[in-house]
Amino acid sequence: MATLVLLxxxxxxxxxxxxxxxxxxxxxxxxxEEEARRGGRLLLDAGVRPDVVxxxxxxxxxxxxxxxxxxxxxxxxPVERSWRLNERHYGALQGKDKAQTREEFGDEQFKLWRxxxxxxxxxxxxxxxxxxxxxxxxxxxxxxxxxxxxxxKDVVDRLLPYWYDRILPDLAAGRTVIVVxxxxxxxxxxxxxxxxxxxxxxxxxxxxGIPLRYELDxxxxxxxxxxxxxxxxxxxxAIEAVANQGR
Ligand SMILES: O=C(O)[C@@H](CO)OP(=O)(O)O
Numbered sequence: 001m002a003t004l005v006l007l008x009x010x011x012x013x014x015x016x017x018x019x020x021x022x023x024x025x026x027x028x029x030x031x032x033e034e035e036a037r038r039g040g041r042l043l044l045d046a047g048v049r050p051d052v053v054x055x056x057x058x059x060x061x062x063x064x065x066x067x068x069x070x071x072x073x074x075x076x077x078p079v080e081r082s083w084r085l086n087e088r089h090y091g092a093l094q095g096k097d098k099a100q101t102r103e104e105f106g107d108e109q110f111k112l113w114r115x116x117x118x119x120x121x122x123x124x125x126x127x128x129x130x131x132x133x134x135x136x137x138x139x140x141x142x143x144x145x146x147x148x149x150x151x152x153k154d155v156v157d158r159l160l161p162y163w164y165d166r167i168l169p170d171l172a173a174g175r176t177v178i179v180v181x182x183x184x185x186x187x188x189x190x191x192x193x194x195x196x197x198x199x200x201x202x203x204x205x206x207x208x209g210i211p212l213r214y215e216l217d218x219x220x221x222x223x224x225x226x227x228x229x230x231x232x233x234x235x236x237x238a239i240e241a242v243a244n245q246g247r
Contacts, residue, residue, distance in 0.1 A: 001223070002171040002216045005048060005178040006186050009064040010035035010209040018098045018245065022090030023132045023147075028063050035209025036064040040071030042211050042230040043178075050178035052170050053077050054162075056085035056185065057137050064209070065180040077178075083141060084162035087182035091121035091149025094130040098246035110246060115202040116151065123148035152201065155188040163189065168220060178211075183242065186212075194225050207238030 010032030014021040028036065043050070053069060055061045062081070069075050093101060093113060102110040112119045126133045126148075138146060147154065170177050179189070183206050191201045193214060206212070207229075214227040229235035 001218075002174070002220065003048065003176040004167075004171060004214045004216055005043070005050060005176070006189065006206075006212045006214070006227070007039055007064065007068060007178060007180045008183055008186055008206045008208050008210075009058075009060040009180065010039070010067070012060045015208065020090045020093040020096050020098060020101070022087055022094045023058070024094050024130050025059050025135075028060050028067075032060070032208065033063070033067055036067035037071040039064070039209045039211050040068035040074075043068065043072045043074075046211075046213070046230050048211070048213060048230070049176060050074065050077060051175035053079045053178050053180060054085060054167060054170075055079065055081045055180045056087070056182060057081050057083050058086055058182070061085070061180045061182060065178075068180070068209075068211075069178075080166060082162050082166065083138060084158050085179065085181040085185050088152065088155045088184035088188075089124075089132075089147040089150040092124045092128070093121045094124055094128075102246045111202075114246070117198040117201055118151050118153045120149040120151040120154065152184060152188055152191070153198075155185055156191060159185060159188050160192065163192065171216065171220060183208075190227075193222055193227075205239045205242040207235050207242060210235045210238060 011029050012021060012026045012032055013029050014026045016029045053065050055065045069077055113121045124131050132138060167177055186206045187201065187204055190204060211230045212227045213230060215223040217223055
């Protein structure tokens with residue numbers, strides 16, 4: 001049996017403003033910092049002690065990992081970071097207000113862009129102020145791999161190599177793993193873990209800052225579908241709030 005903990009970063013400055021964020025590298029809000037610290041205390045209270053942390057290359061996930069692990073007394077943990085755990089690239093929607101986008105394009109299109117499995121938003125132009133082309137952290141990424149937009153399916157495709165090559169070996173070695181990432185990169189991982197269908201995944205939302213624990217069997221399949229939030233009541237309300245963004 002292996003233990004895997006998934007943690008979405010705390011509220012970011014752009015979550016608070018209701019903007020599509022994607023690969024734009026915004027920081028946590030003060031509330032998000034507190035959520036991250038609380039996430040660490042939840043780990044401590046539940047007796048979950050990760051041996052290794054995996055994060056994306058994005059500041060909000062790295063800050064969350066540091067704050068959560070700091071409050072759990074685990075700031076020393078070995079860490080591995082990868083762009084493959086980044087948030088879904090939101091294409092030309094990056095920097096746009098969610099409520100205004102919904103008003104301008106209608107509920108159907110808004111839902112498709114936000115939660116459908118295989119409809120990406122229009123690509124972002126390389127000279128857009130919210131493009132990541134030229135960002136030094138992606139300098140080693142081959143040009144043809146650098147996304148200009150992504151749907152959830154694209155995220156599954158770029159995340160799974162990291163799951164199989166980097167995370168599974170840690171779990172197989174008996175390590176408890178914590179993955180600190182993003183709403184949509186974690187939706188992609190949960191879809192894979194729980195075998196959620198392409199239609200059904202539209203209804204799944206991940207709250208900020210609340211650890212989600214999975215016990216995995218010998219085949220690295222969840223013992224209990226959906227895992228277990230370490231604060232189920234808070235998770236319920238927060239999931240609802242994510243689902244209702246843009247309304
Ligand atoms: O803007 C984003 O990058 C994501 C996560 O914050 O938003 P959504 O939940 O709308 O996919």
